[in-house]
Structure formats: structure tokens, C-alpha cells
Amino acid sequence: MAAALLAALLLGCSDDESAGSAGEPAEPSAAAPAADTAEPLAPEAASALPEPALPVPSVADQAATPAPAQVPVLPLEEPAPLISPLPLESEAEALPMLSIIIDDVGNSRAAGERIIALPAPVALAIMPFTRNAQVLATLAAEAGKPVLLHLPMENLAGLAIGEGGLDTGMSRAEFDAQLQASLNAFTPIQGVNNHMGSKLTANRERMDWLMARLAARQLFFVDSRTNKETQAAFAAQAAGVPNVSRDVFLDNERTQVELEREFRLVLARARKQGAAVLIGHPYPETLSFLERQLPELESREGVQLVSVQRLLSRPH
Ligand SMILES: [Zn+2]
Structure with a gap:
């Protein structure tokens, strides 16, 4: 049983199958005639992430002032810096961290709004050129939730990957043009993760092409790991992409x-490693599950929910 599950994960079919064959959860019928309301906003109209409600003390501040007796309550939505600061002493004893990303967002506005409403900095990984990509990116950013481009990439199963996708048959010029178009499909985008990609992520040269562009745009990358042979993390490391x-x-x-x-x-995993990344999809079952589990998770399980940015550049 476990072996079969493991094999499915290693084959990289899990994301492919769930996203490809099962597809996006159906749009509630009431919202069906929403048409193409996702007119891209002018870049200046789209808000950047709001400043953290509480200033994060610098290392120097922490060194100068002894830790207060009471632990400051940080808002869950606190946008983390792109690259996490060096661990402070107090942080070394901090609770294990869990970061959650919901992939395949952008078709259903209702599902996207449920993700944004979750009581944690859950990231929306939004597919380019989907109907509600821009409105959900804007709403998520306004709520202080991380926004990722969920970038379609070629898979080994030969499943259709959708508009804006990258495949190994593209020349570098084609690859770059398609990538730029997807990165410009909505705003803001703070990082990128792969939709499917069991074939493309195993190709080191293509991953180097990708990471060069992400480095230039100062974006981070989350490897969804749809293939155990993925080269994405190595390429990111080499290019200096968190x-x-x-x-x-x-x-x-x-x-x-x-x-x-x-x-x-x-x-x-979070307890063992100090941090872990969980990826889900905007299925009604998944959203209901998270709506039940996330409130009071920290007091119940001793694991804190953090933005994906908090976990970047940690040894993993
Ligand atoms: Zn996906």
C-alpha cells in the first residue's frame, strides 16, 4: 500500500493526475456566467503586499534589548521577507513550521476566496491566463497572503498542461517568451511553483533557463516535486534563487x-525537520478539511503556520 503510494509520488503522476484528469472542481453554478472578468490590471493598480503590521526587529535590535517576558503575538498574515533572516536565538527554539500552498487556483473565484479566508498565510498558486487569476491575486495580496505563479510544465504522461506552459520542445527563445508571458499574466507574483512538470523539471538545462529568469526578476521557486529526478532545486541553488x-x-x-x-x-515532518511544505488543491473536500484543521492548530499541535517565504533558504 505504502509502496504503491510512494511509487505514485515518485512517478510524478500525483499532481498530473489530480490536476489533469480530475481537473478543477466545478465552478458553482451561480458563478458560472462570470465571463472573462479577469482583465489584467495596470501594474500600478495592483497593490503590493501590505507592510507587516508589526515591524520585525532587526538582529541588532534583538541583541541590544533583552527578550521581553511576554512573547509578542505576530499576526498570521505577516508577509515574511523574501529571504528569511538568519535564525535568531529565540527562533532556534521556536515551534516547528508548516507552510501550506494551494495549487491550481484561478478558475473558481469562490474557491480562491475560501483559501484567502483561511486563518493562516496559505499561498495561492495561481495558473496563468485563468479567468479569475488577476482578481484573486489582488485579493490575496490585499489580505497579506503569498501569491505564486503556478507555472504549467510538460509532464511524462503527455497530459495537456494548459495555456502558458513550458515544454522541452521549445527553443530557448520560445521558452523565454512563453515564460515572460506567464510571469506577466497577473500581478503581483512573489514566487513560482510548477504545475505538473514531471518531464520538464528533470531537465537540468531547462531548469537553468527557468532559474536565470526567476533570478533576474527576484522571484523564489517552490519545487512541487512531481518527479524524484527533479533538477529544479539544484538549478535554483546554482542561480541563487531562494x-x-x-x-x-x-x-x-x-x-x-x-x-x-x-x-x-x-x-x-515539520516536527522532525523543523519545517515542512504541504501542497493541496482547491477541491471542496480539501478546503473544508483545512477550514476545520487550521484554527487553533498551533495550540493543538504545537506547529506554527507560516508563509512559504519563511522557509526559503533553510537547509531542507
Ligand atoms: Zn497543478
């Missing part, structure tokens, strides 16, 4: 039992 990799897919199976099992698994 990166982190997925630990667990939450919803390859959407039963209560399996959602619970994968969630327990990622909590255990």
Missing part, C-alpha cells in the same frame, strides 16, 4: 481518512 521543496501532497485521495493521514504526515 527555493524550497514540497514535502507532502495533502489530497491525492480526497477521503477524510486520507486527508487526515497526509496532514498527520506533514505535521510529523
